[in-house]
Amino acid sequence: MLLHACCGPCAVYPLQWLREAGCQVTGFFYNPNIHPWREYARRARTMERYAVLAGLPLDKDTGYELEQYLAAVLTDPAVPGRCHTCYRLRLARAARAAREGGFTAFSTTLLASPFQHHQLVQKAGEEADRESGVAFLYRDFRVGWAEGMQGAKAAGLYRQSYCGCIFSEWERFGAGRDDRERS
Numbered sequence: 199m200l201l202h203a204c205c206g207p208c209a210v211y212p213l214q215w216l217r218e219a220g221c222q223v224t225g226f227f228y229n230p231n232i233h234p235w236r237e238y239a240r241r242a243r244t245m246e247r248y249a250v251l252a253g254l255p256l257d258k259d260t261g262y263e264l265e266q267y268l269a270a271v272l273t274d275p276a277v278p279g280r281c282h283t284c285y286r287l288r289l290a291r292a293a294r295a296a297r298e299g300g301f302t303a304f305s306t307t308l309l310a311s312p313f314q315h316h317q318l319v320q321k322a323g324e325e326a327d328r329e330s331g332v333a334f335l336y337r338d339f340r341v342g343w344a345e346g347m348q349g350a351k352a353a354g355l356y357r358q359s360y361c362g363c364i365f366s367e368w369e370r371f372g373a374g375r376d377d378r379e380r381s
């Protein structure tokens with residue numbers, strides 16, 4: 199199966215769970231929501247490093263489609279509409295890549311984070327499933343959040359402090375609405 203990975207730390211628990219369930223997993227990094235570019239590059243490098251550590255084949259979509267991402271989310275820039283669009287963009291691409299790569303299913307590490315809109319991630323995955331014909335594997339990976347973060351710390355992975363887009367960076371550091379550490 200193809201596992202869309204939003205970042206290295208969030209991939210730790212889902213990968214462990216999927217492997218224990220007998221899945222043969224390939225990672226897929228496609229996240230044009232991450233802003234600015236150097237932050238994107240840092241998270242991509244972290245994912246690559248984790249993939250090496252975990253022996254995970256990684257398919258990295260190098261298209262940093264910032265304009266496409268911004269055009270999509272600016273149609274409804276408020277939360278949670280913006281996040282649903284963001285999930286849809288990323289999971290539709292993952293589902294397409296899964297179909298083209300001959301995978302039988304896809305999933306996402308976004309299901310592991312208690313900071314995401316979990317039901318909207320699930321909805322976006324199910325929409326991408328219907329559009330692509332590739333099965334979306336849903337699982338509430340949040341149950342393994344603490345365990346996954348322990349693994350990420352032990353591996354020395356970079357853990358980001360905001361979700362990814364420029365809006366979320368402003369909400370985290372500018373508007374002062376959310377002082378929780380995010381990953």
Ligand code: SF4
Nearest residue numbers: 281284361362363366
């Ligand atoms: S806050 Fe996170 S999920 Fe929502 S639009 Fe921004 S990057 Fe995407």
